[in-house]
Amino acid sequence: MTNINPPAETAGAAPDTPAGTTGVSPAPRRPGSGGWRSLVPRWSPKLGIGLGLVGAIALFGILGPLLTGDPDTIRNISMTPPGGEFWLGTTQTGQDVLALLAHSTRGSLQIGLLVGVLATLLSAVFGVIGGYAGGAVDEGFSLFSNVMLVIPGLPLVIVIAGFVPAEQRGWWTIAVVLAITGWAASARVLRAQTLSLRNRDYVAAAKVAGEKPWRIVSVEILPNLLPLMASQFVFAVILAILSEAGLSFLGLGASGSDTLGTMLYYAQNGFALQREAWWWFGPPGLIIALFGCGLSLINFSIDEIINPKLRTVPAASRRTRGGGSAGGRKTRTAAARSVTGREDSGRDAVLTVENLNVAYRGEKPTHAVKDVSLTLGRGEILGLAGESGCGKTTLAYAINRLHRPPAEVTSGSVVFHDRDGSDLDLLALGKEELRAFRWSKLSMVFQGAMNALNPVISIRAQLEDVLTTHRPGMSAQARRERCAEVLRLVGVDPRRLDSFPHELSGGMRQRVMIAMALLLDPQVMIMDEPTTALDVVVQRGILREILRFRDELGFAVVFITHDLPLLLELSDRIAVMRDGEVVEYATADEIHHDPKHPYTRRLLDSFPSLTGERGAFIRTGESSARERTGTGTGTGTETIVKEAGSR
Amino acid sequence: MTTLEVRGLTKDFSIRSGLRHSRFRAVDNVSFTLAPGRTVALVGESGSGKSTVARMIARLEKPTAGGITATGPDGRRVADRAYRDHVQMVFQDPFASLNPFHTVEHHLARPLKLHGRARGKAEVAQKVEQLLERVNLTPAADIAQRRPHELSGGMRQRVAIARALAPGAQVVIADEPVSMLDVSIRLGVLNLLARLQREDDLAVLYITHDLATARHFSDDILVMYRGRVVERGPADEVILNPRHPYTRILAAAAPNPDARDRARLTEALGIEPAGGSTLPGDDPGCTFRDRCPMAFEACTRMPEDFEVGYDHYAKCWLRPGADSADRAGRPAAEGTATA
Numbered sequence: 006m007t008n009i010n011p012p013a014e015t016a017g018a019a020p021d022t023p024a025g026t027t028g029v030s031p032a033p034r035r036p037g038s039g040g041w042r043s044l045v046p047r048w049s050p051k052l053g054i055g056l057g058l059v060g061a062i063a064l065f066g067i068l069g070p071l072l073t074g075d076p077d078t079i080r081n082i083s084m085t086p087p088g089g090e091f092w093l094g095t096t097q098t099g100q101d102v103l104a105l106l107a108h109s110t111r112g113s114l115q116i117g118l119l120v121g122v123l124a125t126l127l128s129a130v131f132g133v134i135g136g137y138a139g140g141a142v143d144e145g146f147s148l149f150s151n152v153m154l155v156i157p158g159l160p161l162v163i164v165i166a167g168f169v170p171a172e173q174r175g176w177w178t179i180a181v182v183l184a185i186t187g188w189a190a191s192a193r194v195l196r197a198q199t200l201s202l203r204n205r206d207y208v209a210a211a212k213v214a215g216e217k218p219w220r221i222v223s224v225e226i227l228p229n230l231l232p233l234m235a236s237q238f239v240f241a242v243i244l245a246i247l248s249e250a251g252l253s254f255l256g257l258g259a260s261g262s263d264t265l266g267t268m269l270y271y272a273q274n275g276f277a278l279q280r281e282a283w284w285w286f287g288p289p290g291l292i293i294a295l296f297g298c299g300l301s302l303i304n305f306s307i308d309e310i311i312n313p314k315l316r317t318v319p320a321a322s323r324r325t326r327g328g329g330s331a332g333g334r335k336t337r338t339a340a341a342r343s344v345t346g347r348e349d350s351g352r353d354a355v356l357t358v359e360n361l362n363v364a365y366r367g368e369k370p371t372h373a374v375k376d377v378s379l380t381l382g383r384g385e386i387l388g389l390a391g392e393s394g395c396g397k398t399t400l401a402y403a404i405n406r407l408h409r410p411p412a413e414v415t416s417g418s419v420v421f422h423d424r425d426g427s428d429l430d431l432l433a434l435g436k437e438e439l440r441a442f443r444w445s446k447l448s449m450v451f452q453g454a455m456n457a458l459n460p461v462i463s464i465r466a467q468l469e470d471v472l473t474t475h476r477p478g479m480s481a482q483a484r485r486e487r488c489a490e491v492l493r494l495v496g497v498d499p500r501r502l503d504s505f506p507h508e509l510s511g512g513m514r515q516r517v518m519i520a521m522a523l524l525l526d527p528q529v530m531i532m533d534e535p536t537t538a539l540d541v542v543v544q545r546g547i548l549r550e551i552l553r554f555r556d557e558l559g560f561a562v563v564f565i566t567h568d569l570p571l572l573l574e575l576s577d578r579i580a581v582m583r584d585g586e587v588v589e590y591a592t593a594d595e596i597h598h599d600p601k602h603p604y605t606r607r608l609l610d611s612f613p614s615l616t617g618e619r620g621a622f623i624r625t626g627e628s629s630a631r632e633r634t635g636t637g638t639g640t641g642t643e644t645i646v647k648e649a650g651s652r
Numbered sequence: 653m654t655t656l657e658v659r660g661l662t663k664d665f666s667i668r669s670g671l672r673h674s675r676f677r678a679v680d681n682v683s684f685t686l687a688p689g690r691t692v693a694l695v696g697e698s699g700s701g702k703s704t705v706a707r708m709i710a711r712l713e714k715p716t717a718g719g720i721t722a723t724g725p726d727g728r729r730v731a732d733r734a735y736r737d738h739v740q741m742v743f744q745d746p747f748a749s750l751n752p753f754h755t756v757e758h759h760l761a762r763p764l765k766l767h768g769r770a771r772g773k774a775e776v777a778q779k780v781e782q783l784l785e786r787v788n789l790t791p792a793a794d795i796a797q798r799r800p801h802e803l804s805g806g807m808r809q810r811v812a813i814a815r816a817l818a819p820g821a822q823v824v825i826a827d828e829p830v831s832m833l834d835v836s837i838r839l840g841v842l843n844l845l846a847r848l849q850r851e852d853d854l855a856v857l858y859i860t861h862d863l864a865t866a867r868h869f870s871d872d873i874l875v876m877y878r879g880r881v882v883e884r885g886p887a888d889e890v891i892l893n894p895r896h897p898y899t900r901i902l903a904a905a906a907p908n909p910d911a912r913d914r915a916r917l918t919e920a921l922g923i924e925p926a927g928g929s930t931l932p933g934d935d936p937g938c939t940f941r942d943r944c945p946m947a948f949e950a951c952t953r954m955p956e957d958f959e960v961g962y963d964h965y966a967k968c969w970l971r972p973g974a975d976s977a978d979r980a981g982r983p984a985a986e987g988t989a990t991a
Contacts, residue, residue, distance in 0.1 A: 206749035213710045214763040214815065215736040228753040392834040540697035540861060545905035567835050570907040611835045615864040615906050616892060 047309060055302025062296045066114045069107025076104040076263065087284050094284040096275060105268055106288050112264035113246050113293075116180045120245030123184030124191065125238045132192035133230065136199030137222050147196065153189035161186050162248065163257055176262040179252065183245045191237040198233055202226050232310040239307065243300045250293055265289040354422055355561050356381040356404070356447075356529055361417035363396070363403045363585075366410070373399040373412065375585040381529065381561045386552075388572030388593070389565040390608065391582035397565050398452070400582070401531050404563075405449055406431060406439055421446065424528060445475050447529040448522035450515075452537070457518065458506040464517055465502040468492075471524050491520040495550050512543035519547070523554065531563045536571075548575055570612045573597045581605045654725065654738045654822035656686040656709070656855060660718035663704050678704045680879040681718070684872075686823055686855035691846075693858045693866035693887065695902070696876035702859050703744075705876075706827040709857065710741040722823065737767050740821035742845075744828040746808035750800040757796040759815050760784070767819035783814040787844060806837040813845065823855045831860070842869055863906050867891040875899045878939040884957075885964030895966040897944050938968070946970060 079098050087094040087102075094102050135146030165182045202208065203226070211225050246265070252258045253266025254273065268289045272278075277285040356379075363374035373396040381387050391397045402408045404419050419431040423446065434442060443449075451457060459467060468488040472479055479487075489499035495516040497509075506514055515535060522530055532551070536544040552575070555562060564576060572579050572593065579596045581589040581604065589602040600606045663679040679701040686692055694702045707713045709720055722730040722738050730738050743749035750759055760780045764770040770779040777796075784792035787810040800808055809829060816824050826845060830838040842865060849856055860866050866873055866887065873890040875883040875898065883896040894900045938944070941951040950969040957965040 206743045206745055207751040209707075209710075209712050210741070210743055210749045210812070210815065211751075211762075212712060213736065213741045214819070215766045216762065224754075225751055229751070392836060541863075541905040541907075542697065542901055568907060569835070574907055607836055611839055613839070613864045613868045615867065615903065615908050 047306065049306060049309075051302045052306040055299045055304075055306070058295050058299030059303065062110060062292060062299065063114060065107060065292075066110035070104075070111055073104035073107045074101060076100055076108045078104075086282075094282070096271070096277075096282075096285055098275075102284055102288065105263065106292070108263040109265045109268040109289060110292055112176055112262050113249060113266070113296075116176050116183070116249050116264060117242040117246040119177060119180040120183045120187065121238045121242040123181065124188040124241040124245075125234055127184065127188035128192035128195055128237060129227075129230075129234060131188070132195030133199050133222060133226065135192075136196040137203055137218070137226065139203075143196075147193075150189040150192040150196075153186070154193065156186070159248070159251070162252060163255070167257060176264065179249055179258060180245070183248050184241075187241055187244055187248075191241070194237065195230060195233065198230060199226060202229055232307055236304050236307040239300050239304045243297045246293060246296060265293050353383045354380050355383045355385075356563075357418075357420045357422070358400075358404060359418045359420075361400070361403060361419060362415045363399050363408065363412060364415050365412050373585050374403060376417070377580075377582075377585075377587050379580055379587070379590070381563060382577075383528070384555060384559045384561055385578065386555060386562045386564055386576040388576035388579040389563060389582060390567065390569050390572050390579055392567055392608075394584075395582045396585040397582050398533055399585075401449070401533055401563065401565055404431070405443060405447060405531060406434070407449075421529070441475075444471065444522075444527065445525040446527055447531065448525065448527040450518055450522050450530065450532040450535045452534045456514075458514055460506050463503050463505055464492075464509075468502070468517075468521055468524060471521060475525055487524065491523045492517070494523060494554060495520045496546065510543075512539050512546065515539060515543075515547060516550070519550070523558075526558070527560060529561050529563070531565070533565045534567075535564075537566065537568075544571075551575075568612075569596075569608050581608065654730065654855065655688065655723045656739065656823045656857075657721045657723065658685070658705075658709065658718070659683050659721070661705060661708060661715050661720065662717040663701070663708060663713060664716045677879050679708070679715075682874075682876075682879075682881050683718075684874060684881075684884070686857055688822065688853045688855050689849065690872070691849065691856040691858050691870040693860060693870035693873045694876060695860060695863060695866050695873055697861060697902075699878075700876040701879040702876050703827055706741065706825045706857065706859050709739060709825050711735065711739075725822075736821075737819050738821055739823040739825070740816035740819060741825040741827065742809070742812050742816050742829045745832045746805055746812050747800075747832065749812050750808055752800055754799070755796065756784070756798055756800070756803070756811050759811060760796070760818050763815060763818035769818065769820055779818075783818055784811075786817070786848065787811070787814045789814070804837075805833045806841060809833060809841050810844065813841075813848070817848065817852070821854075822852070823857075824849075825857045825859070827859045828861070829858075830865070831862070838865070845869075863891060863902060875902070880939060880967065882940065882968070883964075883966045885961060889961055889964045893961070893964075895960040895964070895970075896940075896968045897946050897970070898940050899966075 077100065079100065080095065082095055085095045096102060096105065131146045131150050135143040135150075162182050165185075169178050169182075208221060208225055211221050216225070249258065249264055250266035250269060253264055253270050256270060258264060258266050258270065269286055272282075272286040272289070275282075275285070277283075358377060358379045361374055361377045362372065365371045365373055375396075377400060379387065389397045389400070399408065399412060403412070403414055408414070414432060417432075421429040421431055421442070423429060429442065431439075431442070458464070465485075465488060468491070469484050472484045472487060476484075488502060492499045492502065497513055497516050497520065501509065501513070506517075509517065519532075519535070536547055539547070548571070551562060551564075554560065564572065566572060569579075569581075573596065574593075576593050578590070578592050580587045581596070581602065583604050589596065589600065589605045591601070596605060596609075600609055661679055661682040662677065664675045664677050667674050667676050682701075682705055684692055694705060696702045704713060708715050722735060724730045724734075724738065750756075757777075757780050760783050761770075761776050764776055764779050770776045780796050781792035784790070784795050789795045789807060789810050795803075795807075795811075800811075803811065813829075824845075829845065830841050833841060845856065845858075846869065848854065856870075858866065858870050867890075868887075870887050873883075873885065873887045874881045875890065875896065877898050883890055883894065883899045890899060891903055894903050936954055937952040938947075938955055941947040944951070948969075955967050955969045957967055960966045
């Protein structure tokens with residue numbers, strides 16, 4: 006949960022997804038997800054080293070025993086150091102350490118593999134079936150796995166292993182014992198994941214289609230669990246090899262078969278350590294360590310499939326703003342400002358954005374904001390309209406310097422004209438200056454901000470936190486009064502100050518977020534889809550408040566949304582964005598009555614009028630808006646359908 | 653030609669918080685009929701119970717009380733086993749309703765095979781292509797091999813619509829089918845649904861919170877509030893001449909650039925904007941009265957459906973011709989909300 010506790014943590018709230026503007030972004034949510042391809046880990050040095058280690062050791066375990074002699078041959082050359090005929094020397098009884106090592110590696114791998122398979126199967130049966138079936142089955146299965154989980158593993162293994170007579174204790178007995186004690190934790194993880202997958206719409210859709218439960222589990226749910234199961238399998242293998250080594254070392258291991266553990270056990274019994282015969286205990290120890298290390302590295306890569314956020318973004322080049330001479334720009338823009346210090350409508354400008362370009366660097370560089378120039382007048386409401394991925398959120402973040410790598414401002418300027426007449430080049434501000442600037446002069450209400458309140462801290466504490474950070478000199482009494490004042494402003498009863506976020510409705514929480522943005526009496530407020538998650542009645546109430554503060558407090562608002570009709574009602578001027586460009590920038594009246602750009606017209610046409618001619622849009626496919634403005638871009642249905650189809 | 657009749661549909665969810673056990677009535681006594689070739693819109697804010705109605709009709713939830721009956725073209729009740737041949741659903745989120753692991757073909761081929769609409773590889777492949785062409789996804793052969801993440805939101809929703817049609821369903825429940833899509837493609841998807849409805853004479857339940865598309869896309873509108881249908885009637889009647897205070901507020905709150913008028917924004921709607929109900933769960937009265945600007949004493953009793961126009965009903969005591977005793981406590985402010 007991101008906790009936005011402005012201003013200290015606002016920087017941490019930069020968009021996670023490049024070009025992600027709304028929650029309905031059509032960009033794939035999990036890039037590269039889908040099908041078998043998604044199950045293949047992305048290539049990385051970690052994965053390469055891991056596969057290399059595991060592959061080499063597995064190859065040694067498979068081919069080694071064929072190439073080396075019988076490990077049990079006893080010779081009368083005891084404890085020879087490596088060299089000559091015996092590459093890794095001999096043991097106390099003259100056995101070839103290399104041959105012993107090859108056979109032991111094979112034995113350990115066998116156990117690891119068997120335990121991995123058994124534990125994964127057991128956890129899948131108990132976790133997935135329990136999770137999907139729910140009810141009594143789930144309760145029973147979870148109870149069972151919980152019991153298995155709290156039974157201390159190693160002692161149980163020792164007891165079971167000790168119970169089976171030594172002569173019957175083959176490697177598979179040990180494997181079964183290890184599997185039985187090792188599956189429970191992964192069953193719980195799989196159950197949790199299944200519980201979440203079970204409620205996905207595609208599972209519901211399969212049910213509605215009439216699929217049988219076993220098919221839903223095996224065809225719809227299981228493939229999506231595979232990366233998780235693979236990771237659990239790898240983990241079970243590591244654990245099994247280590248536990249087996251431990252058991253054997255204690256003398257409870259498999260009898261009559263060679264494993265790395267028994268090899269260490271015999272080395273211990275042969276006083277290898279005391280006699281400094283490092284070639285006897287060193288290699289098996291090293292193989293265990295390297296194999297575990299290799300599997301862990303593979304597991305990291307599998308984790309990245311499960312959680313794409315772990316992927317390390319290649320560090321963007323730090324040459325943030327071209328030329329780097331921020332000072333030079335400052336003078337340039339300051340000069341420019343002195344000429345055009347007022348915007349067209351006669352208001353003093355409070356924020357000027359000139360030819361701003363923002364790009365996302367990375368594998369596929371995207372130019373998210375292209376040459377955008379906007380002027381925000383004091384007390385103006387500027388609407389920023391556009392669909393998901395058009396760059397409107399990126400623009401807002403860049404204005405406030407909240408963008409994070411790989412996003413980067415490549416050129417342009419953002420100048421803030423303070424109330425006292427001084428100009429601030431936002432792109433040239435240092436870290437401290439920026440921190441002081443944000444929230445006190447320009448605040449932001451984020452998309453879905455109502456979920457950004459910290460659930461365990463009272464509203465009062467969260468509001469006062471902003472004041473203590475930005476106005477350290479303020480007395481506690483003054484702070485309390487200011488908090489109550491802003492809450493009253495947004496129409497929330499100040500008695501709610503001591504409430505916790507979950508005690509408030511969505512609309513109230515959103516109001517609290519707006520109150521927080523108002524706390525420091527900013528001159529500009531950027532609101533990114535502040536009402537998208539709310540229903541219309543609540544939305545209307547919040548819009549009313551925004552207009553009222555604008556009139557009372559005289560600040561300027563940048564209102565970002567895809568809802569053009571809303572902007573037509575609310576804003577003074579509207580900038581319509583598409584693919585990073587402002588395609589039309591005009592007053593709301595002009596956009597409404599005389600839209601110039603075809604895309605603006607298309608957006609307008611996308612909203613049927615509530616009270617206008619009935620059915621003009623849907624049933625006949627004729628758009629009244631299109632007719633009115635007399636554009637010949639084709640008739641209704643077919644055009645829209647074609648355009649949408651080709652997206 | 654299948655008709656779906658919903659009678660007295662009720663759904664209780666039990667809420668467990670600690671040791672306390674309480675029941676929450678998500679849907680209360682909802683009745684309506686879906687007829688071939690007609691669209692009924694179910695409108696309401698989030699949490700009003702409209703999606704629960706959809707899930708009960710799609711048999712994803714069991715109703716606590718009430719019945720859902722599908723009547724086949726032969727005039728007989730559709731057997732439980734065949735129910736899903738007749739009734740299908742389009743989900744809200746096309747990003748979640750398609751399995752990321754499977755191809756488009758899988759999503760369409762499975763229902764075709766399950767409902768015996770196609771046998772054999774060639775026939776299935778051919779039917780899949782036909783379905784994709786019907787929803788304007790061409791080249792069909794290419795689209796069929798793609799996986800959901802290779803498609804845009806609009807394309808995914810088209811696949812989801814094709815999947816609903818695959819079993820040959822005559823009743824389609826569309827649960828907010830366009831609310832997750834980009835605005836410029838919403839109408840395209842709605843138009844597609846309308847065309848398919850005309851071609852196949854489908855009965856459609858269109859669930860939405862958007863009054864404007866509800867009005868243009870449907871024949872009848874039901875307005876839900878906290879589990880109850882508070883107003884029902886022909887689409888134009890309900891939107892242009894709303895009789896229940898809640899519908900009036902909804903209609904007044906919808907953005908409407910044609911009535912661009914700052915006064916509208918600053919004018920108080922006269923309701924408590926907070927969402928949570930302040931009424932106890934077992935309150936016998938009107939569920940809207942804690943937010944209603946026109947509430948008076950009579951509202952402590954539950955109003956029945958009063959006919960307020962031709963085929964137009966509202967669950968509100970403020971009805972034309974109500975006796976003066978009922979209207980005594982009402983503020984003389986009827987006009988403010990109609991404006």
